[in-house]
Amino acid sequence: MQKLFVSYRRKESQDFTGRMFDRLQGYYGPNSVFMDVDDLLAGKDYRTQIARIIQQCDVVLVVIGEQWLDIVDDFGKRRLDNPDDQLRIEVETAVEQGKSLVPVLIHGASLPPSERLPESIAGVASCDPIPIDSGVPFNSDVKKLIDRLAKSHGILSPDSRFPLELILIPMGILLVGIGVASLSLLPGDADFMLWQLPLPDVRFEQMGLTESDLGMAAYSRALLDMILYCTLPLAVGPVLIVVGKRWCCLTQESTARRAHFSSGIGRRRAPKSTSAVVSLACGLASMGLGVLATIPAILFGVWAVLTTGRRHGWVRGRSLAIIGMLTGMLGIVTTLSIQLPYWKFYRWLREMDSARIALDQKDSETALTSYRLASQLFEPQTDESDIALVNFARALGVQGKHQDAVDVLSPILAVRESVYNSSDPIDASQEQRDILRNAYQIRGNALQQLGDSEGASTDMRASESVGGSSSSFLDRLFDAIPKFDDRDEARKEPQSEVPPPPLPIPDVDA
Structure with missing residues (x-):
């Protein structure tokens, strides 16, 4: 960030310089323009402080009024001739550090000749000045000063942002x-x-x-x-x-x-x-x-x-x-x-996965606990709850609690059978078919273990009638439609077929 230092004679131009300083500080920001009144600490060496402040700056504005050259001290001596004069110290420090000097002429003042200046600051006379009027043209003159600093010295406002x-x-x-x-x-x-x-x-x-x-x-x-x-x-x-x-x-x-x-x-x-x-x-x-x-x-x-x-x-x-x-x-x-819903299903899936791992490790009690927790995450009679209960019944069968497995699955099948039978089977969802198929087969296996062969056969036939997938159901449906190449065969009288042997009852626990 480029900075400015304002050097002025308080006795001559304090009011004007304060007005100009406020404008410049408002334009460039509070940390971009310095002046001795605001930035010097009492009790500290003046030369050291001025050298430190000017070292941070890029341009020094030297405010010159009509009496800037000839102002005298209490002893009648010209102040610029005194090596300890504060303004002279400021300008000398800027020259020694190679800073750019911009004379600001106020109240109609003109640039002093070099022969009337101390040798150490005689270079001020060769700098290009800019006049500023304290009257009506003040605003336009300050604008010219700002434009001049931007064009000649590259002093830009820190708020000149990239259009991010x-x-x-x-x-x-x-x-x-x-x-x-x-x-x-x-x-x-x-x-x-x-x-x-x-x-x-x-x-x-x-x-x-x-x-x-x-x-x-x-x-x-x-x-x-x-x-x-x-x-x-x-x-x-x-x-x-x-x-x-x-x-x-x-x-x-x-x-x-x-x-x-x-x-x-x-x-x-x-x-x-x-x-x-x-x-x-x-x-x-x-x-x-x-x-x-x-x-x-x-x-x-x-x-x-x-x-x-x-x-x-x-x-x-x-x-x-x-x-x-x-x-x-x-x-x-x-x-x-x-x-x-996704994080809720994630928790359900985590419980189901934990139960599956427990079953693989022959820890059926832990599996039953996980399946029970999974079934409670969703409302009763939802797909997630019923799938957890179907697995719960299977885990009961692993423990030999076949009657408990039947008691768990019977309410599920009663509700889903009524829904399935009350609608067109073609419209049944994949979830409905798969849950019914698994529930029928697991309950059929439990009934077989309990000695109810008739109930087991009924459940196995029901499982087969439901079908494993909607695509296989449609395949069977389309297979029942005669093809164009088989029209003659379709017109023939149907021949008696030997009924297929009864399906074996699979043991899902195996």
């Missing part, structure tokens, strides 16, 4: 678009759910799907993809848009401020509350992060409302804070409705 909004806003819009588009790619639960059945559908085997494709690890990867391609873009994208818009507003405010201080035109608008902007950004980010962003949005929003209320007219942004808080609360609702 041209990058942030399009990037934010792109991320939001990616997040919205990724909503259609969210993982489906049906196949992961049906894979947890004791007898998964044969179509999984036909498609070559294994545990690595439909197990716990696969669903974890799907959730990670959801976070990377949906949650994070929906959280970061709005923040980038808000930051880009804020950067644009800061640029506009800076432009208006520079115009006000350089030319004395325009009215400075009160700045927007940073807390309000943060509240809005967190509120929009809550669409992806949920409560993690909603809490900061509400806290910053409340603080912004209180701040703008106490400093009314000095700070703006109350409406932004209110919008941020409302958006944050809406973000919770959105997150709960979209993301919560």
Whole structure:
């Protein structure tokens, strides 16, 4: 950051220099313009302090009035001839350090000749001056000084920002678009759910799907993809848009401020509350992060409302804070409705996976506990709850509690049989078919173990009638339709067929 130092004679131009200093400091910022009154410490060596301050600066403005050259001290001697004169020390230090000197002529003064200046500061006479009138032309003259410093010495306002909004806003819009588009790619639960059945559908085997494709690890990867391609873009994208818009507003405010201080035109608008902007950004980010962003949005929003209320007219942004808080609360609702079901299913899948591992380790009690917890995560008679109970009944069968297994499965089959029989079988969902098939076979096996062969045969026939998959059911349906090449065969009288032998009852526990 380039800086300025203002050297002046207090007795001659204190009022004028203070007015010019305020304009320059308002334009360049409070840490860019220095003057001895504000920046020197009492009790410290003046030469050392001046050398340190001027060392930080790039240009030294030497304010010269009509009496600047001839002002005398209390003894009648010209002050410039005194080596300890403060103004002379300032200019000598600037010359020694090789700083650029810009004489500022006020009150109609002219540049002093070099022969009337001490040799150590005679170089002032060869510098190109700029006049500033304290009357009506003051604003335009200060503007000329600022333009001159920018053109000749490269002194620019630190607020001359790169248009970062041209990058942030399009990037934010792109991320939001990616997040919205990724909503259609969210993982489906049906196949992961049906894979947890004791007898998964044969179509999984036909498609070559294994545990690595439909197990716990696969669903974890799907959730990670959801976070990377949906949650994070929906959280970061709005923040980038808000930051880009804020950067644009800061640029506009800076432009208006520079115009006000350089030319004395325009009215400075009160700045927007940073807390309000943060509240809005967190509120929009809550669409992806949920409560993690909603809490900061509400806290910053409340603080912004209180701040703008106490400093009314000095700070703006109350409406932004209110919008941020409302958006944050809406973000919770959105997150709960979209993301919560996936994390709930993840917990269900984790319990089912723990039970499966326990069964593999012959720990049926732990498996029963996990299956019971999984069934309680969802409402009764839902697919997830019934699948957990079907596995629970299977684990009971492993322990030899076949009657308990029948008692668990009978209510499930009663409800699902009524739903299945009350509608067209073709319209039955894949979940409905697979759950019924597994429940029938497990209950049939339990009944066989209890000595009820008739009930077991009934359940096995019911399992076969339900079918393993909707695709196989449709295949059987289309196979029953005569093909064009077999029309003559279809017209023939049907011949009696030997009924097939009864199907063996599979032991699912094996």
